[in-house]
Amino acid sequence: MVIGLSTRFEPKIVGFLCRWCAYTGADLAGTSRIKYPPNVTPIRVNCSGRVDPTFVLKALASGADGVLIAGCHPGDCHYTSGNVKTIRRFKLLQRMLNQFGVEKERVRLEWVSASEGERYARIVESMTKEIRSLGPLEWKTKVEA
Amino acid sequence: MLAERADRREHLLRDVFLQDIYAIPGGEKIKECIQCGTCSASCPTSYAMDYTPREVIAAFRAGLLDRVLKSNTIWLCASCYYCTVRCPSGIKLTDIMYELKRLAIEFDLAQEGAKAPVVSKLFVDNVNKNGRVSEAGLVSKFLLKTNPLGILKMVPRAIKLLIRGRMQLIPHRIEGIAEVEKCLAAAASLGLHPGPSEE
């Protein structure tokens, strides 16, 4: 173990990235060697519309401190309108999380185009910072109890 | 020895300069200067400057800041912001000039006989004491400091202004001067320079 790491809380964040825009944008951030906290572990999906709200709940319940869903900007969806469906679904999800007492900063829906490496990096950075200041989610004690 | 000391001072100047410039939102753009000269050619007073505004940035890059601080350049900036709005690299030249003026005063590098630092200091004293500026007080003190004979030259103009009710002789002190003093004292304790954004 490295001493010093344990002193700062490093949030664990699951990222669902659509392969056309957000994933490519995240790749671009890397190709451009933009530095940002490595706290989001990405899962590649074809479209943000594939993200079933139960995945998000599953992630939070399994120990994630936050979830990032990132897709194409509205109007830019590779599948015409998948991300519009994500927006609707996301609103319901937010309401549900609110009832569970999960802070809204923990689950974010963001738009990142294939050319927005910088934007992706800044989103991850701000999200990590926000969740770090919120502290661990502790779903088991907070929500299930 | 001498060279070494000059070198050390340049380093110090550079550190303070950068710290202050980066504290201005967008201040880091100074790094992106492409030396195109738009600032110089937009500047109404550059023709009279020892170094054009573009050269100021070139000098900073070359580690020759102190040369700029000793020049008349910074004191000829009239804060018209033409350079700032036209700069293709988004550099806030006017703000940089302000910072250079501050540095020149702080490190006491201003040219012998330069009048602008004197005005600025008097202006600040005046405001710190009264909360506002009294034009008559400012002008007469300035002339006493820089050119006592000039007072005589000013008399006819001053009389004209007085007759027309355009000059106030007795300075007005604001009621909340204590408030102002407290704020300014707090500012001094917070450091001379606001410092760069953290995080």
Add this chain to the structure above:
Amino acid sequence: MVEKIGVYICHCGTNIARTVDCKAVAGYALGLPNVVVARDYLYTCSDPGQEMIKNDIRESGLTRVVVASCSPLMHETTFRRAVADAGLNPFLFQMANIREQCSWISENRELATTRAKAIVGAAVMRVEFNEPLEVQKVPMNPNVLIVGGGIAGIEAALQIADSGKRVYLVEKEPTIGGYMARFDKTFPTLDCAACILTPKMVSVGQHPNIELLSYSDVTDFSGYVGNFTARIRRRPRYVDEEKCTGCGQCEQKCPLSVLSEFDCGLGKRKAIYRPFPQAVPSTPVIDREHCLFFTKGVCRVCEKFCPRGAINFEQKERFIDVQVGSAIIATGFDLFDASRVKEYGYGKFPNVITSLEFERLTHASGPTVGKIVLKNGRTPESVAVVHCVGSRDNNYNEYCSRVCCMYSLKIAHLVREKTDAKVYEFYIDMRAAGKGYEEFYKRLLREDVTFSRGRVAEITDVAQNSSENGKLIVVAEDTLLSIVKRIPVDMVILSVGLEARRDALQVAHIFRISRSKDGFFLEKHPKLAPVSTAGDGIFIAGSCQGPKDIPDSVAQGAAAAANVLSLIDRKEVELEPTIALIDEDSCSGCKICIGLCPYNAISFDEPSGHAVITGALCKGCGVCVAACPSGAIEQQNFTNRQLTAEVEAICA
């Protein structure tokens, strides 16, 4: 059966190994369930690297493979192929991206290694649930759609058509030729643009394999690689292309003159017109906005004089659908609007003109028959050429437009050649990277053009002394002398930059192309796939991707053509089998999914009472899967089980 998983951690030279402890990640992987082999290797994508994987499959009987290296966009295909070579179904392979989204974003070795472990862990847990899938193969339609008839589109069209394939070339304007048709000379060789372009335009017009659809645009583009349908809107010309011989009688007789767009408003054209005499097709169009018949209901002179009866005022806009297997987008650029730089006075001072206006002035068949003159008809005695107008400027376009330095030199040369004027070039940096370009710069230096290094701050008519009276005064610092100069001249030519077309967003939506930050279309890879896009079968060429000169645009047109021909030659294309499937037993028949599918791939089977997906129509977005309340829909290779496994592994 217990799976045997092989995990390979790539160093990518030092690209990954510098920030990720690859040995430690491999060690970690070996401790994961069912992992029987875990190795780290310098370059996994190299031949020996691939061989290593193949050997392990053969010798250790691996049933699943995970490679942790770069982005799947780089090498997923490479490794899938390697795995398949060794007899494993390619979909039993899983890629973990520990470069672009791990090693390259962090300086902290500890954190990056931890992150890499999480990424590899997720891939290992997921690959367990990967299923063998068959790639769908569909026939490749050999027809090609090309959008944009500038030099890039023309080149692509001719290359493809010459190989015997059918091309639909769609052009928005009444003629092909694009910007190049409006230029006088081309740098650095100074050969005349028309001389090299018009033969190509004629070939396009006459080619048996090219169907030229001018005065038209694509309004919808659907389908997938190999089988696209393009809907093309054909705007009415009011002249029958079949009957018209291009004799030009109508143009001569038309009584109404209006400003010519082709000549930047410097010259006139008729209400029935061809933009220029060598237009292809040679069929004129009637400008409905101005034509006296359309505006006032009188005239019909053109109809009277047409020897072929080709005028048809009844023509209506119509739509046609064409089937193609691939498309090349070569829609070009817009010129920067010089009036946005207010301090240059374009639009206010008549003798401040743009570089394109200058091209028309100096063009032998332009409005002044090639004479360089001021608005009052006099020949200028002094001319300033101002570089970087709208380019290299955070207030407008941050990028360098690449072509302006060279065309500015060409302008200077033409002014020197045709007049006695003194010529000043105001530049920031002289960018002459290209074959023969630096030599051209040297030539201009020899031609006594006055070069002044420094960006022009303003152009004014406020004189400060008598030598400035009545002149345009160009104010710029000579940065080599640190002197601010005020140069009085008669004419100022603004070298305007190139920018993404105003309709680029619309075109991007139609073809589902991404755009880069500057608004130009985004290539699949800036170096290795410069004319491909993220969409299979859709290519880009020319300045729609970013500013380019003529040689580069031609090269890209040809490159896109080669890409298309290589696709066509394969005869069939492989489709990702990531489509959705419905488990009929679990489907409750609620029909929620049907309304969600953007491709109408889901229908309702009345007799059985459940929804059915037509595989060929499904594009694999997965929206229906996430929406199905009974969990009856699954997406191949993105099953709930696979994705949940990833989630659990990351959160563990």
Add this chain to the structure above:
Amino acid sequence: MNKAYDRSARLVSRLLNIDLAELDDWNCCGASAYISIHELKAHLLSARNLSIAEKKKKDLVVVCPACFTTLSKTNHYLAEDRKFRRTISTALKSANLEYWGGVKVRHLLDVIVKDIGENEVKSRVKRKLSGLRVAPYYGCQLTRPFGEVDDTQFPMMLDTLLSWIGAQPVSFPLKAKCCGGLLMMTSEEVALGLNKNLLDCAAQNGAECIATICPLCHMNIETYQGDVNKRFGTNFHIPALYFTQLMGLAFGFSRKELGIDEEMVSSRVALEKYLEAAS
């Protein structure tokens, strides 16, 4: 501040139902001369004014473009920079003050043109300044650096306003160039040159007077006009009038109320014929 500007601005505002109340116990905004000694303190001076305005829940209307820019800059930095925000609020707190960034800073010209508008202004005109050829002079800091009010280099607001009151704004290409006022005490030679350029341009374009919106520009243009003439052998006689004075005239106030006869370059000749013709 100059009394004529003060008085005319108040008169005109009252007539247009602009609810102007002098900011209680305001202090210097910390403009150019101050900021070149201490930046943070300058922003604090500015912030104290903003804080007083915020307590009253009012916008802060100023008639001096330099104040306008300094106050706006404080607002901008507060919005953009968290660290800056913290520093300022800590210092304010030590004097029991606070500022949340909720005050809009406006220049009176902007308020009159954008909020009051053409109809209201025109309806108040009692004597049109028909034909009075005015050079509209904006100076530097109304539109620069932020450009939120009007175009940074070629503003039109004052031209528009002048045409509403019947005057004829002449073409004035130097309308937003520097007058050199700030340098008059320290680099007289340079300042006089800039001043001369302006006067030259106004004269060339046939202006009978210059409309100003800034006390410093105003003072510079007219008090030093004699010095310009002496230095350059010119013979300018172009009175400068605050835009509020010109409005006031059109609205029917007397010259005395507007302080019109206080200037050093008399406007009597320039104004007489129009006023007589109008009445």
